[in-house]
Amino acid sequence: MTPVRTAFFISDRTGITAEMLGHSLLTQFDGLSLHETTLPFIDNLDKAQEAVQKINAATVADGLRSIIISTLANTEIAAVVGKANALFLDCFQIFI
Numbered sequence: 001m002t003p004v005r006t007a008f009f010i011s012d013r014t015g016i017t018a019e020m021l022g023h024s025l026l027t028q029f030d031g032l033s034l035h036e037t038t039l040p041f042i043d044n045l046d047k048a049q050e051a052v053q054k055i056n057a058a059t060v061a062d063g064l065r066s067i068i069i070s071t072l073a074n075t076e077i078a079a080v081v082g083k084a085n086a087l088f089l090d091c092f093q094i095f096i
Contacts, residue, residue: 002033006058007067010051010081012074015040021091022069035062042072048080055084 007026009018015038026034037058039051059066066086072078073092082088 002031003064004033004035004062005064005067006035006037006055006062007069008051008055008058008086009036009038009069010042011038011040011071012043012077013040013071015071018069018071018091021071025069025089026067034067042077042081043074045077045080048077051081052084055081055086059085 007022009015009022011018019038026032039054042048042051055066055068066084068081068084068086068088070078070081070088070090071092072081072090078090082090
């Protein structure tokens with residue numbers, strides 16, 4: 001039985017771009033079992049802290065480090081989410 005890892009698609013808007021980029025990236029890994037969660041409208045520091053708590057809880061529950069695909073435009077908010085116990089992939093930092 002393949003362990004399940006949680007992938008979070010996080011955005012300060014609807015999350016559609018994060019989902020699309022994330023799906024394109026994650027389909028490259030055969031045999032990877034994922035539970036996907038979208039966290040849209042993470043547009044302030046309080047929501048970012050709540051997201052970090054959810055991400056860290058998923059990492060503990062899964063026993064595997066979660067994956068974050070982020071399209072957060074605000075660098076302060078992205079920095080908070082980036083401190084979660086997860087692999088943080090910031091699409092804006094990578095591509096822009």
